[in-house]
Amino acid sequence: MKTFRPLAIALTLSLVAQAAAAMGMESRSQSIKSHAPPGITDEFYACVDRADSDTNAAANCLTEEHTRQDDRLNAKYRALLGKLSPKAKDELINAERAWLKFQEKNGELESSVYGSEAVANIQVTQNEIFRICERANALDDYLFMANLQ
Template sequence: MPTIRTFTLPLALVLMAQVTVATATDSRSQDIKRHAPPGITDAFYTCVDKADSDTNAAANCLTDEHTRQDKRLNVTYKALMSKLSPKAKDELIHAERAWLKFQEANGALESSVYGSEAVGNLQVTENALFRVCERANALDDYLFVVNLQ
């Protein structure tokens, strides 16, 4: 009688082959979407597909999206500040300052890990973009809760 171990390796190989085939046919934007937070704009994904393997164009896509997400973060931050009590405002200010310090420290770490080559720089920039989007999402959630009260 076959054991589970006998089926595990062939199943793993089949799954790996399917993932490899799917990845080979996916566009760059589809690959990014799999690990991107909600809130990244369609304009970014369109830009990335147009950039294809041009690292300068891809860097421009990341920079443009970072600008959009940073603006979104700031608009949401201001809206949230206008709704909070004085104590909660102080806590938000403290949290944002800590988050900015984390962003700076984490960016330095990632630069050390990924190196200064173009691909590494793109990865560091993408990670920073995703963190800004995630923070904007979190502030959106807080604003939603505050508006319910």
């Protein structure tokens, strides 16, 4: 996975939050939540609000949520592997390899489209976390169906 640029991301989060507060807009976490898939943790939203203008704390929020979502994805993947027939296991493994390749290529595309500015870094990182969450949600749906059989 792509290496985080935590300080640039945290700085951008801080600037966005300050601008939103100055304009009387919603909190940083509310803004993120309005675009987030189900499964992004309450811990992340609380962390983002606590971080306020502390760039190191904001960077930690992003890093921690990435780890939580990645761990969640891996747990769903392992659980699903344990429920599938040999043929379905092979299909899952191939699908995950393709998804990882997509994740890598999509990150490269976003980096080239958004550029290398701090605002771009936050968008690319947020998108990556959201895609991991969405994939974990999809594997959870498959796991639900596998448990019915």
